[in-house]
Amino acid sequence: MVNESVDRDVGPPSPTWLWARVFAPFAFGYFLSYLYRVVNAVIAPDLVTELSLSAAQLGYLSSVYFLAFAAFQLPLGLLLDRYGPRRTESVLLLFAVAGALVFAVSESAAGLTSGRAMIGFGVSACLMAAFKAFSQWFPRERLPLLNGLQMAAGGAGALTATAPVEAALGLIGWRGVFVTLAVLTFISAAAIWLLSPERRSVQQPESFANQLRGLRHIFTSPLFWRVAPWCVAAQAAQLSIVSLWSGPWLRDVAGLDRTTVAIDLAWIAAAMIAGFASIGAVAERLGRRGITPIRVASVGMFGFMIAQAMLLAPPLQFALPLWMAFAFLGTSGIVPYAGLSQQFALHLTGRVNTSLNVLAFSASFVSQWGIGLIIGRWPTQEGHFAAAGYRAAFAAVLAVQCAAALWYFVAPRLLRRDAVRGG
Numbered sequence: 205m206v207n208e209s210v211d212r213d214v215g216p217p218s219p220t221w222l223w224a225r226v227f228a229p230f231a232f233g234y235f236l237s238y239l240y241r242v243v244n245a246v247i248a249p250d251l252v253t254e255l256s257l258s259a260a261q262l263g264y265l266s267s268v269y270f271l272a273f274a275a276f277q278l279p280l281g282l283l284l285d286r287y288g289p290r291r292t293e294s295v296l297l298l299f300a301v302a303g304a305l306v307f308a309v310s311e312s313a314a315g316l317t318s319g320r321a322m323i324g325f326g327v328s329a330c331l332m333a334a335f336k337a338f339s340q341w342f343p344r345e346r347l348p349l350l351n352g353l354q355m356a357a358g359g360a361g362a363l364t365a366t367a368p369v370e371a372a373l374g375l376i377g378w379r380g381v382f383v384t385l386a387v388l389t390f391i392s393a394a395a396i397w398l399l400s401p402e403r404r405s406v407q408q409p410e411s412f413a414n415q416l417r418g419l420r421h422i423f424t425s426p427l428f429w430r431v432a433p434w435c436v437a438a439q440a441a442q443l444s445i446v447s448l449w450s451g452p453w454l455r456d457v458a459g460l461d462r463t464t465v466a467i468d469l470a471w472i473a474a475a476m477i478a479g480f481a482s483i484g485a486v487a488e489r490l491g492r493r494g495i496t497p498i499r500v501a502s503v504g505m506f507g508f509m510i511a512q513a514m515l516l517a518p519p520l521q522f523a524l525p526l527w528m529a530f531a532f533l534g535t536s537g538i539v540p541y542a543g544l545s546q547q548f549a550l551h552l553t554g555r556v557n558t559s560l561n562v563l564a565f566s567a568s569f570v571s572q573w574g575i576g577l578i579i580g581r582w583p584t585q586e587g588h589f590a591a592a593g594y595r596a597a598f599a600a601v602l603a604v605q606c607a608a609a610l611w612y613f614v615a616p617r618l619l620r621r622d623a624v625r626g627g
Contacts, residue, residue, distance in 0.1 A: 226341045227350070229396045230334035231357035233293060236389055237330035238361030240300070240323050241269060241443070242473070243385075245451035246369045246466060247378040252587075255313050259589050263576020265317050266448045267569045272324035274565035280329055281558030282415050285551060289333035289340075290400040297393035300326025304386035308379045319382075326389075331358070332557050337400070339545065339553045351542050352484015355535060359477030362446070366473055370466035418552050422559050427547060430615040431498055432563055433608040435540040438505045440567035441512065441601045442534030446472065449575055449594070450527060456588040458523050468524050475528035479535030487539050497543030502612065504536020509609070512602045516595050537564075571601055 244251070244266045251257055257265065283292045303322025310316045331354065338350045372381050422428055450472060454465045483504060487497040511529040518526050541560060545553045578597035582590035 222341055225399055226337050229400050230337055233392045234330040234358045235361040236392055237327035238358035239365045241447045242362040242365040245448050250378050259576040259580040263573045267572035268317050268321045269324035270565045270569035272321040273328045274562050276325055276328045277558040277562030281555035284336045288402050289337040290402050293329040293333035294393045294397040296326050296329045297389055301386045301389045304382045308382035335557050349484050349488040352480050355480035355538050356477045359480050363470055363473035366469035367466045418555050422556055431540050434612045435537050436563045436567050437605040437608040438537035439564040440571040443568040444572035448572055453594050457591045457594055458520050472527050472531045476531040479532035483536050497539045501536050501539035504533055508533035509605050516599055
């Protein structure tokens with residue numbers, strides 16, 4: 205049987221074996237997950253035209269992906285720690301297959317929303333299952349690099365969702381694109397089921413009560429609540445804007461045509477790939493010198509906020525470089541996942557990551573929909589959303605990050621003060 209356990213006394217698996225059987229299958233699943241996440245930035249004009257959607261409706265339709273994704277994160281952590289990444293992700297991906305087909309055949313906003321929600325639920329394990337598999341098979345000091353490369357695979361999905369999807373729209377339309385995605389997703393589920401190994405634990409599975417106690421331990425950790433708000437705010441900004449509103453901004457504010465928008469989005473996705481790969485590698489290298497991944501992330505997230513501030517009223521000739529800086533620096537928000545995982549016991553890694561993820565994707569849902577609500581307060585002009593609406597919405601997102609960054613630096617003092625008072 206292909207998916208046999210390898211926990212036998214035959215020595216450690218080779219690096220080639222690990223990359224081919226552990227990294228590659230999960231990376232392909234995450235590639236598709238990100239393609240689903242970002243594709244609406246390209247097909248948004250088609251959806252708006254065909255269904256006469258407002259900015260708020262477009263934001264909600266796209267953001268239910270994040271809502272469904274977030275809603276399953278805590279149960280997902282329990283499933284990953286109990287049943288393992290292989291079985292959990294391969295089964296869930298079948299729901300994404302069904303969701304893509306529903307999206308492809310729907311004739312109403314309600315049908316598209318249902319399909320989008322099924323997709324979000326179905327791909328909800330693609331990142332966390334990979335992180336769990338990597339923590340089982342690779343040394344801990346390699347996790348920042350592996351997590352960065354996994355995110356780079358997602359960035360490749362975002363890149364594919366730009367100019368290649370725009371070209372495919374002229375051949376098979378957006379409905380045909382989603383049928384194709386359904387087929388590829390089924391192949392991904394089969395590859396994970398058939399190729400990926402399982403780490404058979406010598407310990408008895410944790411009881412459900414102990415699993416819940418593990419969650420309580422995470423959610424009562426002062427370190428978790430010091431880091432989580434800033435990480436979540438940065439992730440929400442990056443996910444909600446890159447996956448939808450960057451495309452309409454380039455059209456409505458920069459005045460670009462569809463082909464140029466798709467090309468610029470490809471450059472933005474390329475910058476995101478570079479960010480995921482390089483920031484993970486930098487975090488791993490600096491970690492050998494005693495600099496924690498969380499400290500590396502804080503520097504990157506500061507730069508991310510600066511890029512956002514510059515995008516509020518940019519000279520349009522510099523719009524693309526600023527968006528590329530936005531995409532590159534926004535990837536630093538993923539580094540705390542590895543940093544926090546290293547601070548908890550190995551058996552809690554799935555729950556640590558999904559606890560952080562449920563907050564990040566819930567915030568992304570609110571952010572993506574909220575941006576649409578704010579933009580919608582300004583009247584449209586010849587089918588284009590107002591530049592002032594984008595500016596107000598992006599400023600609100602940035603303000604949340606500034607507050608979270610302030611908390612990150614103030615929290616240790618407040619916690620120490622409370623400890624002294626309590627003592």
